[in-house]
Amino acid sequence: MTTTAVAHETLSTAQAINRALHDAMTEDPTVLVLGEDVGPLGGVFRVTDGLTAKFGEDRCFDTPLAEAGIAGFAVGLAMNGMRPVIEMQFDAFAYPAFEQVVSHIAKMRNRTRGRVELPLVIRVPYAGGIGGVEHHCDSSEAYYAHTPGLHVVAPSNPSDAYSLLREAIASPDPVVFLEPKKLYWAKGDVALGGDREPGIGTAVVRRQGTDATLIAYGPAVPVAMEAAEEAAREGRSLQVVDLRSIVPFDDATVCAAVESTGRAVVVAEAAGFASVASEIAARVSERCFHSLSAPVRRVTGFDIPYPPPKLEHLQLPSVDRILDAVDDLQWEDA
Amino acid sequence: MTTTAVAHETLSTAQAINRALHDAMTEDPTVLVLGEDVGPLGGVFRVTDGLTAKFGEDRCFDTPLAEAGIAGFAVGLAMNGMRPVIEMQFDAFAYPAFEQVVSHIAKMRNRTRGRVELPLVIRVPYAGGIGGVEHHCDSSEAYYAHTPGLHVVAPSNPSDAYSLLREAIASPDPVVFLEPKKLYWAKGDVALGGDREPGIGTAVVRRQGTDATLIAYGPAVPVAMEAAEEAAREGRSLQVVDLRSIVPFDDATVCAAVESTGRAVVVAEAAGFASVASEIAARVSERCFHSLSAPVRRVTGFDIPYPPPKLEHLQLPSVDRILDAVDDLQWEDA
Amino acid sequence: MTSDVDRMLPSKTPVMLLGPDGRPSAAGSAHLPADDELLRGFAGMVTARRFNDQASALVRQGRLAVYPSSHGQEACQVAAAQVLDREDWLFPTYRDTAAVVARGGDPVEVLGLLKGDWHSGYDPYELRIGPLTTPLATQLPHAVGVAHAARLRGERTVVLAMCGDGATSEGDFHEALNFAAVFHAPVVFFVQNNQYAISVPLARQSVAPSLAHKGVGYGIPGEQVDGNDLAALLDVLSGAVARARAGEGPQLVEGRTYRIQAHTNADDATRYRADDEVTAWAAKDPLVRLEAYLRAEGILDDARAAAFTEAAEEVARRTRDGMNRDVEPDPDDLFRFVYSRPTPQLVEQLAVVHDELSRTESEAHR
Amino acid sequence: MTSDVDRMLPSKTPVMLLGPDGRPSAAGSAHLPADDELLRGFAGMVTARRFNDQASALVRQGRLAVYPSSHGQEACQVAAAQVLDREDWLFPTYRDTAAVVARGGDPVEVLGLLKGDWHSGYDPYELRIGPLTTPLATQLPHAVGVAHAARLRGERTVVLAMCGDGATSEGDFHEALNFAAVFHAPVVFFVQNNQYAISVPLARQSVAPSLAHKGVGYGIPGEQVDGNDLAALLDVLSGAVARARAGEGPQLVEGRTYRIQAHTNADDATRYRADDEVTAWAAKDPLVRLEAYLRAEGILDDARAAAFTEAAEEVARRTRDGMNRDVEPDPDDLFRFVYSRPTPQLVEQLAVVHDELSRTESEAHR
Ligand SMILES: Cc1ncc(C[n+]2csc(CCOP(=O)(O)OP(=O)(O)O)c2C)c(N)n1
Ligand SMILES: Cc1ncc(C[n+]2csc(CCOP(=O)(O)OP(=O)(O)O)c2C)c(N)n1
Numbered sequence A, B: 001m002t003t004t005a006v007a008h009e010t011l012s013t014a015q016a017i018n019r020a021l022h023d024a025m026t027e028d029p030t031v032l033v034l035g036e037d038v039g040p041l042g043g044v045f046r047v048t049d050g051l052t053a054k055f056g057e058d059r060c061f062d063t064p065l066a067e068a069g070i071a072g073f074a075v076g077l078a079m080n081g082m083r084p085v086i087e088m089q090f091d092a093f094a095y096p097a098f099e100q101v102v103s104h105i106a107k108m109r110n111r112t113r114g115r116v117e118l119p120l121v122i123r124v125p126y127a128g129g130i131g132g133v134e135h136h137c138d139s140s141e142a143y144y145a146h147t148p149g150l151h152v153v154a155p156s157n158p159s160d161a162y163s164l165l166r167e168a169i170a171s172p173d174p175v176v177f178l179e180p181k182k183l184y185w186a187k188g189d190v191a192l193g194g195d196r197e198p199g200i201g202t203a204v205v206r207r208q209g210t211d212a213t214l215i216a217y218g219p220a221v222p223v224a225m226e227a228a229e230e231a232a233r234e235g236r237s238l239q240v241v242d243l244r245s246i247v248p249f250d251d252a253t254v255c256a257a258v259e260s261t262g263r264a265v266v267v268a269e270a271a272g273f274a275s276v277a278s279e280i281a282a283r284v285s286e287r288c289f290h291s292l293s294a295p296v297r298r299v300t301g302f303d304i305p306y307p308p309p310k311l312e313h314l315q316l317p318s319v320d321r322i323l324d325a326v327d328d329l330q331w332e333d334a
Numbered sequence C, D: 001m002t003s004d005v006d007r008m009l010p011s012k013t014p015v016m017l018l019g020p021d022g023r024p025s026a027a028g029s030a031h032l033p034a035d036d037e038l039l040r041g042f043a044g045m046v047t048a049r050r051f052n053d054q055a056s057a058l059v060r061q062g063r064l065a066v067y068p069s070s071h072g073q074e075a076c077q078v079a080a081a082q083v084l085d086r087e088d089w090l091f092p093t094y095r096d097t098a099a100v101v102a103r104g105g106d107p108v109e110v111l112g113l114l115k116g117d118w119h120s121g122y123d124p125y126e127l128r129i130g131p132l133t134t135p136l137a138t139q140l141p142h143a144v145g146v147a148h149a150a151r152l153r154g155e156r157t158v159v160l161a162m163c164g165d166g167a168t169s170e171g172d173f174h175e176a177l178n179f180a181a182v183f184h185a186p187v188v189f190f191v192q193n194n195q196y197a198i199s200v201p202l203a204r205q206s207v208a209p210s211l212a213h214k215g216v217g218y219g220i221p222g223e224q225v226d227g228n229d230l231a232a233l234l235d236v237l238s239g240a241v242a243r244a245r246a247g248e249g250p251q252l253v254e255g256r257t258y259r260i261q262a263h264t265n266a267d268d269a270t271r272y273r274a275d276d277e278v279t280a281w282a283a284k285d286p287l288v289r290l291e292a293y294l295r296a297e298g299i300l301d302d303a304r305a306a307a308f309t310e311a312a313e314e315v316a317r318r319t320r321d322g323m324n325r326d327v328e329p330d331p332d333d334l335f336r337f338v339y340s341r342p343t344p345q346l347v348e349q350l351a352v353v354h355d356e357l358s359r360t361e362s363e364a365h366r
């Protein structure tokens, strides 16, 4: 895509996603928004607010309460000329749809030798930090990232939320779009419009730094940025890479960043074992082996079920925990 | 547990699993075996052959064709004094049960502060190499290994299949028991009986070696052993570690092994991205950093849907591919 | 077989024994439960209503994270608990806190999930009540498994499993009813049809003649009841429990009621429904209806009524006190219950937390 | 509402127009499809039977990995295809290869999945047939989505979605029927009840009066048909398709038939069923039955019959030739279709394969 001058507005992440849906539906009559409570209510996070009123019940509508049904129904819509955008109300409530996602959405294109494409987007209000009760704060990206055939993206700010979603809706491939819940209300400048540089598949360096590289995505990015800020006060220069796109993965940007500092800490909210953070640590350790002055550290959620609200602060990667990991990067031999 | 003298027999993996079910059912009347076609038919792989005849329809029985129902039903059985062993006919057909597994089986003990334990086993005929059509050769261990609250084990031989399953059935915690399909017919010496050293949580060094360490589990172990054999002919001494238990993970054995050689290759059949192999590579790279003479290499399935029979040989880790990875371990600077 | 079918189809209109004005219906008098049962039920509803409103108040005061109130559904909540014996099991859904309290659950423990101290606040074995969780319909297959295990042991246990109208759309609802039917399990499925799934009205959830008509598709008798008529609920549900106990297999009961308040405090019901719909249903209030009958029949006098109110106040007081008491959560709990023995990985991770906490403490002491 | 209910309940016994002996039933004559429709159907069944048996033979010869035969279910297979127009869609389940061939699918492409060359051998858009896959019941919600998309565009498309008796136990069956009902989608759900799910008999799958009785629970009319009576199937299914096309919404049709052979060649049916059960059903063979009628009525003569057999032989020949032709699979295909553009990761991985292959070649050339 080419970049053209675009309008700018200050929006929350939720508003930016709402706008992306609105603009995509305006430009393309085949874009449909469906799910539980996405119609008149506008979604439990108000992300689909106003879409039914504006585009009518055929374009944005409530479905029966059945996630496998929603995903499977969307497969059929996508097979037959539509571009469905489905909402899973909370990440843990996407699990009933797992078979449809893994066995069909991810495999349909390959199965049919490219004849049947599924241009659909699965929106998942994602991760924690909102004091939600059990099953309302899961981080499920690893399940999707491990499944070949899906694109998996996780914006960390309103502007990426807008542009990545526009791109996801325009993509001929199915995209799992992870929306960090705790960032829904975070405001930021948003570049509007459809034409832009590709974001899916590209990571960005959010902050330059020379001593070590923090690699994060989605809800962990603001925390990593804070940690870098804090480290700077302590005289340590941390670089921050925001993946944005988990699949495809931007090896070039990530490796260049790590090679420039020789040290890396991966930050992610999900439980660490066999996770996306594991993949990043493994890739960086393998590809940047000779530039690494210290082992790649991971700051992730512990390998426990997401805690109840009163204890979740201990599960979430914190500035202190990130700085502890940075302190561990064997500076003595530096 | 203490070790006592045990009888030995030569059995195939399928027979060893059948025997483990038989012996557990004999010793403990609360052990139930259920699933699709596990009754009179004895399962599509004959793993439950003869159990209904021997123990009656109340102990080993067919269920309706609904995997979420089977898993959820088993939760209730386990809550109420039983030790259900459920069979998912093929790994891809376990996906409909994903919500029950992730949101309940894995979380029930933690949710209830240890009051409700779920001593249940999920048997999954696992992985490929049998010329199966689409959905019959998935490797799904990463989905379970990433889910806190589950134990995940994968035997590589009939004797471990027997003992790990006995241990899994006796365990108060839910265990995902992965049965490599292509090893069902492989015969080996099996040590029978219930009393033994713990296997869950422990890896074993299958072959001593001094030049590099191959880390594998389940169906990849025999291939790794072959590769080591082949390498020996070429004058290279490879050590082979068989994880057996993915969760819990035996860091001590794995790290000691890698530190003894300074080089490591992880071998697994599943797609590599955000996989168990990623976790192993990340852990080893972090924990053995200063003993590593070369980056940890991974030989895994490609990040594609499992191929059709005519092409599966290209997806499976092969002796040659493993040896290529070993050749890559920067021997020049050795 | 047809007779079979007729037996499985619900009555043409919901069973009602007491009209909104409290007067017995034609069918009424014959089936009316005993006076003391009705009194017990009324007392339970007074407590349930008070508990609902107290919990909602605690949310407004910021002592509870969120509360899905069953205000208006108290007849269903109380009947579900009242028809069960001690050895029976109750599997509630996330909105059924009042039913759990009615079965003897400690109000403070019951609200644990919603207060945020832990996931499940009570011991499921103590009162034989499944844990309250939010994944809809997922508790139904659990209920069937519990019932089947009891049956295998020859126990007389019956399991009553609850879910909402929206939850009937989930695959787990289908699979649970079919398992129960095929295994002839002693389970009573009780669907509280309160007309909404958050914002989605019943008409967009199902176009079946009634949710009770789903029974025949599994070979299960289905019945529909006025869910605001405690007398009818006690009659139909206790009949279903008795048949299940007698070995006649599972049953499906739909209670037609209404969610008077928003889905939770976080919800804005004005976005999807009109006030007059709410007022119309408020006129069918289950407490008003039963009280009218009990007073007209002289079964309930002011003294008794005052006693019930006082008992309800006592529950409200205990709830307030418990919610206002802050228990310091123990970080070790994060790792303590995941497995029967923590994995080496969890031991390492707990050490990280301990190290962090010790350092923050020592800083605090500086 | 009751009239509604009656309309949704199936007839008390499966609709049958031609008895096992080929004589029209009482209801028969009135509803019998036109002669040419019956002839077309008979020709289709002759081909389907031949195709089934040819495919099974190819398995024995090791040319096919596995084949789930619909031998004995040919009436269902052919009727499902025959009642649809070109603009309609068929969503088969894994056993329905004969139905796909009946709708015009190339027999060799149709067997692609089972031969192992690729997952789906045919282009779903070319004939408007969903891909054959094995996860049971998962194709049903796809069918509903396809139908809904067509309806949104105001097309007259109807979708016929097939599954087996066992698949009706899956949550996806439930969710698909409910979505179809709520969205009033033009879908005909056709359940081939062949009495078994691999080894599990219907009685352990469902205790409902009939599978057609599941319709009313969704507000969908259900009907049961003799699945070995092509005339009855054409009558009932074309009626359902016509109603769906006319905007009357989804329908559920259960065809009572029998899986004459084992689940697949890999299965041993003697482990779970008695031969006499098989022989009893063999006596109700759909081809024998229709041929008896057509010959008795003088609609079918030897010449025509010979022509049908020859056409079937031609299909068998094409199938044999195709299966015996070995196409060299292209390794690049592994990476070519996963995404519209391969990820950098896939590009790297393809390079690994290329490198390996080039080295084995150069070795070969030494
Ligand atoms: C599997 C699942 N999907 C979605 C949700 C989100 N959710 C919570 S309550 C609710 C509506 C439930 O409606 P109903 O079953 O009628 O129960 P009610 O709230 O009316 O008591 C939804 C969609 C959930 N909790 N679980
Ligand atoms: C979700 C899922 N679970 C299990 C299986 C394994 N399996 C393949 S065929 C079959 C039986 C299917 O029975 P039915 O639906 O009656 O169709 P039929 O084989 O009789 O045509 C089973 C259990 C599967 N393919 N998909």
Ligand SMILES: [Mg+2]
Binding pocket: C164, C165, C166, C192, C193, C194, C195, C196, C197, C198
């Ligand atoms: Mg409701």
Ligand SMILES: [Mg+2]
Binding pocket: D164, D165, D166, D192, D193, D194, D195, D196, D197, D198
């Ligand atoms: Mg069948």
